Amino acid sequence: MNQRLLMLAACVALGACALGPDGKPPAMPQPAHYGAQPQTDASVAAEGASQRFVAGAKPVPEWWKLYRSDALNALVDEGLRASPNLAAADKSLVAAREQLRAQIGSSLLPQIDAGAQATRQRGFGIPEAGPPTVLYNLFVGQLQAQYTFDLFGAARYANAALAAQVDQQAFQLDAARRALAANIVTGAIGAASLHSQIDVTERLIALANDDAHDAQRRYALGSASRTEMLNAQQNAASLAAQLPGLRAQWLATRHALAVLLGRTPDQAPDDLDLASLALPSDVPVVLPSALLQTRPDIQAADAALKAAAAQVGVATAQLFPSLSISASMGKGGFDWPTALSGAGALWSVGASLSQPIFHGGALLAQRRASIAMYDAAVAQYKETVLSAFQNVANTLASLETDSEALAFADSASSAARDASVDAAARVRLGAIPPRAARGSEQQYLNARLSTIRASSARMSDTAALFQAMGSPVAAGASVAQARDDKR
Template sequence: MSSRWNARPCATALACAALLAGCTVGPDHRGPEMPASGGYSPRPLPESTASAPVAGGEPQRFVSARNIRADWWTLFESKPLDAVVRKAFAANPTVESAQAALRIAQENVRAQRGFFFPSVQASYSPARTKIAGNLGGNSPGVQGNGTVISTTANTPASEGGSAPFNAPVIYNFHTAQLTVGYAPDVFGGNRRQVEALEAQAAYQQLQLEATYLTLAANVVAAAIQEASLRQQIATTRAIVEIDTQSVALLQRQLKAGYASRLDLAVQENALAQASQLLPPLEKQFEQNRNLLRALTGGVQDVELPESFELASLALPRELPLSLPSQLVSQRPDVRAAEEQLHAASAQVGVAIANRLPQFSIDATWGGAASRFGQMFWDSGRFFSFAANVTQPLFDGGVLKHRQRAAEEALRQADAQYRSTVITAFQNVADSLQAIHADARSLAAAVELERTTHTSMELIRRQLGKGYVDRLALLNAEQAHHQAMLALSQAQATRLGDTAALFQALGGGWWNRGGGEITGSRP
């Protein structure tokens, strides 16, 4: 009857803790307010770009309702590009690092959830002890089987005793116990901590998506750069060849007396300038190949089989254009900033809960005896139950200032979120302006190429009739190749800025697998 009565306080305390556990202090997270914005320009932008009569010069149309593909880079219709992007996803160490960071955050959430449950520990302690006779009274005493473990008080020598008055005792002793501890989450401090860690896990999930997006964009940019450099190198080599022929021609004319030394010096200077352009282009090309190998997780002494040319990259005709209200839910960096804001909000609740009374319940049950098999006889069993309430009264302002720091961190996270949103809007606006300007620049480059080609053909006809010399044709061919160089650069720029728009819009990660991202709330 006595043991049943003693269990009642434990049950009562647990019931009270369960009732109190419904309270959660601190601010509840609400989605942040988005800066008011209805578009990406003070003035309406054209729905389509200018066009040019050249490959890659087609007009691009902006479609508000167009969904963004998760594999948006495939819109450039290049199998080598798709292959390199997928290689990068599979082998680039930054992806593996981001995946590990996500798993760390998820495990931290699971670990924190463990504090909602009691902790249970079992222990067993065998011991062999010798107690000095002079310390009588510290021995275990009478055991369950009737034996007595105690120091001995013998007859004093003054009374005829032959042994020391106090005799030590040596004994074995076994203790086994089960300990249960529980800290009820009365004011929701642990719930807020779990909430903060869940937000951090969601942040890491979005960081992983941002890693994929950035990696794909870097691969696409490097592929376009390679195609552009390959074309520039070929054109520059053609210019060098033409200048070399011009120098040789002027040297012959100088010997024949038909040209001056100044004419030759001018042409030699043109050749030197053209030749000077080639090594930097070749350096950029090789460094760009090194970059592609690194992005795909490869080493530098193994060649990447894929290569890129401008003719193999198609220009996407229809471009998605998300509204600002959609953009904030699509961009991984904006969503990540919101999760950081969520975590900061939860940490305010944690700081407030730490200033309120802290509750804990501890119970121990076990047995102790000089022999292993007697630990749980009636004489060897023991138990204890204790409840504790602690209210901080004075700590030098530590908890108060920690709460204030958490509140300021919340304000900081809110400002950082708004800054991220503003930057996201700017990125899209910059991309849109660039795409429109690129189309006009390409049209101008096409016109320049056309006029220089017409001039070259006219001079070629005049040369056939003897009206001009060979040098005039070489100069016209050089001007035409310079125009072709500008044209290839304009084509590459248009492709690059198109890829930048996909990145600025978030890349379509939410459409992977036909649904929302999974694992953002572990």
């Protein structure tokens, strides 16, 4: 009896011990600032606006509303509501949660089944006792129960691994939702920018055609050389050749935006007016330590790490004994009266204990494989965190350079616009020929193209920074649901 008590105590103690890593993420370095250079407090003022980088601020929910465009808000809301990609990911998460419930119920609770059997059989009898063959009926009804004791936590570790995988899938859905919002914003900005560039390019082509026609007339009159005429025609044709590519890019952007919204490409939304979008004045710069909790890709890597740690526990627990009990009770007989009477009572109780002894090294190999997978998950977590830091650093740097580029482009555009206005006034006074005014307007329009590109880049990179900071999007209850299922 004492030996049995000692063995039972040893089993309980082993079952209480952790058979795998704790799954805590490794400590990561916390940089003083994201990039190679310290972050500035504010960007360069361009087009009359600058952005303030608020260090230590929290991510902004529904950040796209800071652009102050009802049309843009409607597009994002429609995409989050109607995107088939999000719908598929959401239903996959629902299925994963149900699979988790099924596994928990089948592994931690007893299994009870009811069965009934009615057969008519022909068998061989005993020659001395009766006919050589016998026809008889058999009626059996039973309740069967089975339960496997989770002595060393194999089932609990398996459930923890699946729950962590559900968490990972929920975080991935959250990341997809945030990426969709950012892609809709950048797609709408890109389409508006390309629309404006097409308008400016069409005006440039019209001016170039006027120059070509003017050069042709002057060549016919002998006041211009053939080379001058051909150069003007070449310039007009070169500008016209740029327009199809711009239109193709514009249409592709609109088609992609329509699909993001859950529409067919022929139902692409109307372009926004780029000038109607307000630049968000304050953008959050989350502390590196807080970024680990705000970005869903890092949280998904953390969940994958926990799943890998639990798998080590599963592989380790398979090396220890397994204890199962089973019981059944019911009625049986060769006819219904006998089966329903006390004489037809059937019952059985049993227990089985198994201990792996020799499996050709398979169990130990599986454990080593799970440990290697855990080490890989640790390295993947580190890589995800470092990539997140890099993403934020690159986005901040791009936003700063966008502001500088826009400031220079806007200055050049303003100077070219004033020169064009002066040239038009001089043409009206007869001081210079009309082609000089057209040349001045062309310089202004080329400068305007640079301004449009720089302005849209700053708008798009602002959206990218909000996404990089882990700004939350609505309908984020999936992770909490998964954690409740885990408990």
